[in-house]
Amino acid sequence: MRTILSKKKIRDDFVRKIEEISGQKLLACYQCGKCSAGCPAVAEMDILPNQVIRYAQLGFKEELLEAKSVWICASCYTCNVRCPKGIKIAEVMEAVRQVLLRKRKDHVEVPKLSAEDKASVPAIALISSFRKFTS
Amino acid sequence: MKVSYYPGCTLKSNAKNFEDSALCALRELGVDVQELRRWNCCGTVYSLTTDDLMHHLASVRNLIRVKEEQADSVMTLCAMCYNTLKRVNERIKADPDSLQKIHKFMDEEKIAYRGDVKVRHLLELLREDVKFEAIGKKVKKPLHNLKVASYYGCLLVRPKEIGLDDMENPTVLDDLMAVLGANPVDFPYKTECCGAYLTVDKPETVADRTFSILTSARGRGAEVVSVSCPLCAFNLDHRQKETAKKYSEFKKIPILYFTQLLAIAMGCGEESLRLDLHYVDPQPLLRQKGLI
Numbered sequence: 001m002r003t004i005l006s007k008k009k010i011r012d013d014f015v016r017k018i019e020e021i022s023g024q025k026l027l028a029c030y031q032c033g034k035c036s037a038g039c040p041a042v043a044e045m046d047i048l049p050n051q052v053i054r055y056a057q058l059g060f061k062e063e064l065l066e067a068k069s070v071w072i073c074a075s076c077y078t079c080n081v082r083c084p085k086g087i088k089i090a091e092v093m094e095a096v097r098q099v100l101l102r103k104r105k106d107h108v109e110v111p112k113l114s115a116e117d118k119a120s121v122p123a124i125a126l127i128s129s130f131r132k133f134t135s
Numbered sequence: 136m137k138v139s140y141y142p143g144c145t146l147k148s149n150a151k152n153f154e155d156s157a158l159c160a161l162r163e164l165g166v167d168v169q170e171l172r173r174w175n176c177c178g179t180v181y182s183l184t185t186d187d188l189m190h191h192l193a194s195v196r197n198l199i200r201v202k203e204e205q206a207d208s209v210m211t212l213c214a215m216c217y218n219t220l221k222r223v224n225e226r227i228k229a230d231p232d233s234l235q236k237i238h239k240f241m242d243e244e245k246i247a248y249r250g251d252v253k254v255r256h257l258l259e260l261l262r263e264d265v266k267f268e269a270i271g272k273k274v275k276k277p278l279h280n281l282k283v284a285s286y287y288g289c290l291l292v293r294p295k296e297i298g299l300d301d302m303e304n305p306t307v308l309d310d311l312m313a314v315l316g317a318n319p320v321d322f323p324y325k326t327e328c329c330g331a332y333l334t335v336d337k338p339e340t341v342a343d344r345t346f347s348i349l350t351s352a353r354g355r356g357a358e359v360v361s362v363s364c365p366l367c368a369f370n371l372d373h374r375q376k377e378t379a380k381k382y383s384e385f386k387k388i389p390i391l392y393f394t395q396l397l398a399i400a401m402g403c404g405e406e407s408l409r410l411d412l413h414y415v416d417p418q419p420l421l422r423q424k425g426l427i
Contacts, residue, residue: 020185020186021184021185021186022183022184022185023184023185040327040328041328041340043343044340072333072337072340074328074330074331074332075180075289076289076293076328077289077293078293078326078328080293080294081293081294081302081303088183091183094182094183095184098187107336108335108336113335117335121334121335122150122365122366122369123144123145123148123149124144124145124149124150124179124215124365124369125332125335126335128180128331128332129335129336131178131179131180131190133332133336
């Protein structure tokens, strides 16, 4: 894969937005990979949790907004509690989701769920799914 | 001992086995549980963004309900309610600006809430107030020869400032099982995420997690896995159907709330266990062990 780094991307508003919504300082991450090592969801991720942070540092907006990883992260906080720099990776994942959700790009489309789908899971599952994956 | 109790949505429906068993066990332990007269959804998940106060309101309203009943603490059973209510409480305590904005929005509330309600999980009440030693003395039906793997999941133990035990190697549920006479089984997946709400849009992912978690517990000799969260319970119990379809080598295992095991040990009747709500029927095992 050909990757182009540029000051323009790094200084893009997108990077500031992720930092602001997540409340995290992205450049504090030194890419040790501990978050990815302990993540129970990495097998299904296209970009590992440490790469999500790296992409955010470098302003890889399109790549992040298209990443499946943020929708596979279920905010279990294993990465957060283990990060040696105290970075809240789950909050960064949430910020990427929110950039999309705030433009009404829902990940779970409620009207497409059948009555049977909805009845087959408890209220706690539906509410948390809609809270995390819809606008 | 009087305790204010916040049930949350699922305890009144799919997790009635969690609520009924807990309430019966607490009666036997001499705890007077008073459900809040009014309550609403806690929000189920804590909003992780810096600028989203709206999603904290549901929790704050519940904490106001606690104050209205002149209580200074509230007990939850559900791990998700516990985590969400406690985190929102900590957030508004630490951030007066947010609190002020929330007050302005909720100007119809009669109490300007200040974060002074203590949010506690049933396990904390049992460990710190009732005390495990006293529970041990009240056991009527010891869980002898029952090998129980306790699954903690995420939200009882993470993040660190919210968790009620060691976040990497919690033992509180195992300690409780030991005083009830059971054989606690430690296993490496006890704090691994079950997939939570991915059960709605990615049930196959939850089936993978359920396979790993339960196969690990069984491999360590567990006969039953105990849980403390209605969403974990659904994923680990009901999603065994999908797990068995995906993994031919998978062997089903019953899932029980820790409160059901506590209720059995306290001598509660079978009607409080609501064993009809399970996907994998725990009755053959419990009968074989002479527990029902």
